[in-house]
Amino acid sequence: MNRALSQRATPYWLTGPALLVFLGLVVIPLVMTVLLSFYDWGQYKGIVPEFTLKNFHEIFTDSYFFEIFLRTFRIAVLVTLFCMLIGVPEAYILNRMSPAWRGICLLAIIGPLLVSVVARTLGWALLLGSTGLVNQGLMAAGLIHAPLEFMFTETGVVVALIHVLIPFMILAVWASLQRLDPQIENAALSLGAGRLTIWRRVILPQIVPGMLSGGIIVFALAASAFASPAIIGGRRLKVASTLAYDEFLNTLNWPLGAAVAVLLLAALVAITVGSNRLIERRYAQVFE
Template sequence: MSLAVTERNSPFLLTGPALLVFLGLVIIPLGMTVLLSFYDWGQYKGIVPEFTLKNWVEVFTDSYFFEIFLRTFRIAILVTLASILIGVPEAYILNRMAPAWRSAFLLVVIGPLLVSVVARTLGWALLLGSTGLVNQGLIALGLITTPLEFMFTETGVVIVLIHVLIPFMILAVWASLQRLDPQIENAALSLGASRLTIWRRVILPQIVPGILSGSIIVFSLAASAFASPAIIGGRRLKVAATLAYDEFLNTLNWPLGAAVASLLLLALVLITVGSNRLIERRYAQVFE
């Protein structure tokens, strides 16, 4: 028996267990969820396994759902834009620091990622409340006279999600900054380019793929965020994820909740796969 012959079957033996687990625990449950979204439901009769489009019709026609999905994606877009505006300069600044400082501040960026989202959101709830530190500070500075409303507002949710998700943007941009030739700025300087020109013409084009992949991550996580909108937004300000939660655990209308979840999944898959394709096609030739 030669080595090469045994190796022909190896990949399937080695990936087999994981593949079975994923078939049983991802493909089948997701399939069942999509199926569930086509089932009927009634207050007293519960889930009835009869094919119906009524959940989907409801999700697509009721303005209540439209408003929630619109809000969800509005928040996701704002969070993504803010993450780019803050995260890209911060990644660049981090990259230019002396190694010792850089690893210390990397802890500041990555550390919060490892702390439970619940604890982080709690901190923001304490900061943003009407008697919270932010409002007290702003009043003390004389910038405002009455407290600003952050709790149960979109602004509050956006601020918290920026905090929760910006590490992903910084890590993605930083990874692409590290691939940059450190001499490249000097090369541009020697050719007579100004700081701003270097940024615009030399650095930025090279880190665009990092920004885009960071954006995809931030966007999809923001659009599907649950704990932060649930705590900051409360019952009043629903997003897609909290809507599905309510349908499942409060209203107990599982088929409708399944339709909401399926729609969210479908929308996110289309957006992320679509933009990934776009990025790959646009930048494949530059970054092989």
């Protein structure tokens, strides 16, 4: 009897430490942030622990906050689309390479993930500046006559985020291509289908789940990114994450910053859950 109880309790003992860490580092801080978002705040009275919807009312009624959230999700959508346009063909080419070259290219794709996001973003700040390599190269080639404005613009933030997040898209699509039988392409060729038709009718429908999975990851990371928008966008180009940072550390309005963070989290969760439903339906259609 004791042995049977011990065997039943073993999974709980094994998962207990990880569960405690998850509760301590994720769940409890999130609950405290949600509670903080309903507190009141005043310049002279500080944080007042009484229930109020003032913070959310201010966010929903002020066009300043609407513009920042709109910019946040616009940047995230652009980053996701460009990562798909670049990452999907690159993943397909990667899948068709020989094992030796594939290993080298995988190292080149994953390598940037080993470097700090801050270091990579600072590198882009040097490249995209008015005297940076990009502008100097375009001017030397005669394509432009004056430096282009990349710093403190959405374009610069999108470029930096694409470089940071495109490995997630490539790896997600490549994982889907691993399940694709290469003989299917040969069968389509033998039946007279062209390369474009094979890509559109055979390959693309089967890698859509991988594209959607990669898109969810890239979108969520782009919408919640802090380092790249803070360095490239600066204080003139705020997104939701930098807005929450400013409310916490500059104006010291912690409840309003918590409300911004909670709304951003709620939006990302809603988008992620909806996209997961779409992916599940797509998988069901592919594998039925």
